[in-house]
Amino acid sequence: MSDYKKPLPEIQPYSQAFWDGTKQHKLLIQHCNSCDSNIFYPRRDCPKCWSQDMGWIEASGKAQVYTYSVTLEGVEQKFVEDLPIILAWIDLPEGIRMHTNLVECEPEDVHIGMEVEVVFRDVTDEITLPYFRPVKA
Amino acid sequence: MSKRGLAIVGIGEVPTLRNPERTRWDILLDVCMEAVRDAGIDKNRIGAVISNNPMAQPGMQNDMSLGKIPEVMGLEGCRDIAICNAGGASTTNCLRLAEQHIDSGQVDFVLIPHTTVQSDIPPQDLINFFATAPLDKQFEYPYGVTFNGSMGLITQRYMYETGATEEELAAVTVALRAWGALDPLSIFYGKPITLDDVMNSRMISTPLKAKECNLLADGGGAMVVTSRDIAKEMGDKAVYKLGHGTRFMSATPMLREDVFHRQSYRESSQDALSQAGLSIHDMDLRQIYGAYPYTQCSALEGYGVCEEGQGAKLWAEGRCGPGGDIPCTTMGDATGRGHTGSGVSMAFYLDTVRQLRGQAGERQVQNCEHAILTTSGGSVMNTCTTVFGRAIK
Ligand SMILES: [Zn+2]
Numbered sequence: 001m002s003d004y005k006k007p008l009p010e011i012q013p014y015s016q017a018f019w020d021g022t023k024q025h026k027l028l029i030q031h032c033n034s035c036d037s038n039i040f041y042p043r044r045d046c047p048k049c050w051s052q053d054m055g056w057i058e059a060s061g062k063a064q065v066y067t068y069s070v071t072l073e074g075v076e077q078k079f080v081e082d083l084p085i086i087l088a089w090i091d092l093p094e095g096i097r098m099h100t101n102l103v104e105c106e107p108e109d110v111h112i113g114m115e116v117e118v119v120f121r122d123v124t125d126e127i128t129l130p131y132f133r134p135v136k137a
Numbered sequence: 138m139s140k141r142g143l144a145i146v147g148i149g150e151v152p153t154l155r156n157p158e159r160t161r162w163d164i165l166l167d168v169c170m171e172a173v174r175d176a177g178i179d180k181n182r183i184g185a186v187i188s189n190n191p192m193a194q195p196g197m198q199n200d201m202s203l204g205k206i207p208e209v210m211g212l213e214g215c216r217d218i219a220i221c222n223a224g225g226a227s228t229t230n231c232l233r234l235a236e237q238h239i240d241s242g243q244v245d246f247v248l249i250p251h252t253t254v255q256s257d258i259p260p261q262d263l264i265n266f267f268a269t270a271p272l273d274k275q276f277e278y279p280y281g282v283t284f285n286g287s288m289g290l291i292t293q294r295y296m297y298e299t300g301a302t303e304e305e306l307a308a309v310t311v312a313l314r315a316w317g318a319l320d321p322l323s324i325f326y327g328k329p330i331t332l333d334d335v336m337n338s339r340m341i342s343t344p345l346k347a348k349e350c351n352l353l354a355d356g357g358g359a360m361v362v363t364s365r366d367i368a369k370e371m372g373d374k375a376v377y378k379l380g381h382g383t384r385f386m387s388a389t390p391m392l393r394e395d396v397f398h399r400q401s402y403r404e405s406s407q408d409a410l411s412q413a414g415l416s417i418h419d420m421d422l423r424q425i426y427g428a429y430p431y432t433q434c435s436a437l438e439g440y441g442v443c444e445e446g447q448g449a450k451l452w453a454e455g456r457c458g459p460g461g462d463i464p465c466t467t468m469g470d471a472t473g474r475g476h477t478g479s480g481v482s483m484a485f486y487l488d489t490v491r492q493l494r495g496q497a498g499e500r501q502v503q504n505c506e507h508a509i510l511t512t513s514g515g516s517v518m519n520t521c522t523t524v525f526g527r528a529i530k
Contacts, residue, residue: 009275041276041389067297069289070343071281074350076264079281087286087342089391099273099391101280107343112297129279 004123005078015042017056022128025120027059029094040096061118063090063132066097070107090116090132104133142529143236143378144368146246147176147361148487153324153354153475157257161197162209164357165252169210172248172359177371181214183207183361184244187231189251190222192478193266197252206250216244224271224514225426227251228482229521232362232378239364246367251483252357263353271515273389285350287390287516288429289342295397295431296344299446303344305453307335309430310349312458313466313473319459319499320468322484324354324475349430354475358483360490365529376493379415379507380524382408390516397431398517402439405522406509413524415507417441420524422464422492422508426485427517428471433457436511437465439520459500467492467500482512493527 011019021028030039034051045052068088079085086102088110102110103119116132123129149171151164173180188201198220200206207215217238221230228251235247255263267284277287295301314330317323330348338347368375384401387393395401410416417440425436434448442463443451451457457465468474468488471481491497492505511522 006281007274007278009279011275015275040392041273067290067294068343069286069293069345070340071283071286071289072340072342074264074283074285074341075281076268077261082281085281085286087280087282087290089290097391099277099280099282112294 007078008124008127009129012042014044018042019127021056022120022130025128027061027118027130028056029059029092029096031055031057038094038096040098057094059092059094059118062135063092063098063116063118065102065110065112065114065116066091067112068102068110086110088132100130100132102133103131109134140240141242141364141366143232143239143362144365144375145360145362145486145490146368146371146375147172147174147178148358148490149175150322150358150484150487151356152322152326153356153477153484155256155324155354157254159254159355161194161252161254164254164355165206165250166210168252168357168359169206169248169250172361175374176246176361177374178246178361180210180212182246183212183248184214184216185235185238185247186212186215186218187234187247187249188218188220189227189231189249189479189483190220191251191253191480192224192270193255193258193263194253212248222479224518225428225479225482226512226514226519226521227479228486229512229523232486235362236378239362246361246363248359248361250357250359251480253477253480254355255353255478256355271388277389283342284516285345286342289345291390291396292344292429292431295435299449301434301446301449304332304336305449306344306430306434307332307346307349308453309433309449310335310472312452312455313433313469315458316467316500317469317473320474321498323469323473324352325469325473345429349472351428351471351476354477356475356477356480356484358480358487360486374494376490377526377529378523379526379529380409380412381522382406382412383519383521385519386517388515388518397435398513398520399435399439399445401520402436402511402522403441405511405520406440409509409522409524413526415524417509420507420509421505422467422489422502424468424485424489424508424510425466426470426482426512428476428481430472432513432517433466433470440509464502467497467502485510485512489525493525
């Protein structure tokens with residue numbers, strides 16, 4: 001797994017818990033204990049109220065496709081082997097929107113509003129990336 | 138000190154090309170000298186140089202930031218320099234900083250230049266630059282997103298919500314290329330394309346096809362600006378800034394509630410128009426720098442030119458291109474002109490000046506007295522809207 005050549009997330013001190021979570025195959029969302037908002041992506045301070053009293057909640061892992069785009073070319077060389085790449089923005093019931101790739105499906109099967117669920121891929125010994133796949137009927 | 142107001146009185150520009158033989162400094166010197174000569178002033182009356190930060194041009198950024206331009210050009214009256222960087226909205230900020238110098242009463246003329254050469258940069262490096270510069274390094278970049286991918290996501294949703302078809306959106310590119318085909322400064326001069334050309338071009342990031350994505354190119358331009366009172370003495374060459382408004386949304390597209398920027402276009406244009414004492418229906422020309430076709434539609438919806446979701450139809454009916462009754466984006470946008478990084482916004486201002494002066498050749502909008510222009514930076518992080526007129530009301 002150490003031959004992973006694609007860019008890894010540039011982890012910040014205040015996002016470490018998110019990536020510790022994915023490593024345990026849990027999708028954690030930052031939560032402000034002062035104003036009760038869910039925050040994505042993780043920040044040092046709550047962007048709504050500037051509180052530093054921040055915690056984490058575990059997401060259900062379910063989501064809906066808000067939009068998607070199938071990339072066929074124009075990527076950096078290190079991504080070429082993955083083409084076509086299905087980019088998507090997905091809406092979580094926890095009230096946040098994430099950028100991801102849709103996996104375990106064909107481009108022609110994807111549609112806006114499609115129900116998806118998180119799936120974890122351990123891309124290196126240290127890093128696990130969350131992806132999403134269609135919920136099986 | 139009372140406000141003196143701003144007018145553009147000199148312009149210079151080189152054709153957009155891909156030609157690495159033409160150096161960054163060759164372009165820079167040519168456009169600056171042309172703009173000063175066009176203004177008809179002595180070079181030593183330039184009191185400040187406010188440069189547009191050229192993206193992906195680190196050497197040039199250093200030269201511009203650290204005072205090389207007035208030194209090399211012998212601008213003996215120059216009191217200070219600065220560089221503005223807000224991506225594609227950089228030129229807008231150059232104008233605002235220039236206006237502050239002019240309002241101070243201590244500077245009468247400001248030179249605003251831009252230069253970019255991208256044809257000598259390896260394609261993979263450019264892909265890397267434009268993939269990493271505006272994107273989140275943690276939550277976007279690891280997923281293989283590109284600028285085209287990011288805009289493909291928004292375009293797909295735009296089609297879903299409005300019912301706009303791929304053909305209607307392709308018509309935007311046909312019209313932008315039609316403007317470009319009539320413009321000697323466009324890389325596509327003399328090269329119009331058909332709807333079939335767009336629809337049959339390679340798919341890059343659905344629904345965006347190759348002809349709807351940007352061709353990175355080289356170019357440059359410059360403006361000389363001054364106060365309204367001085368401009369009035371300079372005759373027909375002056376174009377006046379009548380109103381201005383801006384809105385910021387977000388750096389990262391996925392965090393945007395105003396996903397098509399309609400609200401941002403609406404509010405920034407309302408601020409600019411009310412300052413100018415004019416309505417959107419007084420505008421003879423709408424210049425929209427969005428770099429991707431959906432923005433040409435959602436901007437018209439935000440401005441209030443049409444109902445939400447009807448923008449693409451106006452383009453598909455031919456009303457926004459050459460010969461149409463709602464001429465838009467005669468500059469061609471990046472799609473119809475060639476993408477010169479932050480220089481696209483410079484080219485938009487220069488084209489607006491030409492239209493208001495009646496110097497736009499085959500693209501000339503008849504009786505063009507007022508124009509509205511919106512620039513944006515990053516992945517459409519903001520909308521910076523300005524109303525220009527050929528006279529002060
Ligand atoms: Zn909070």
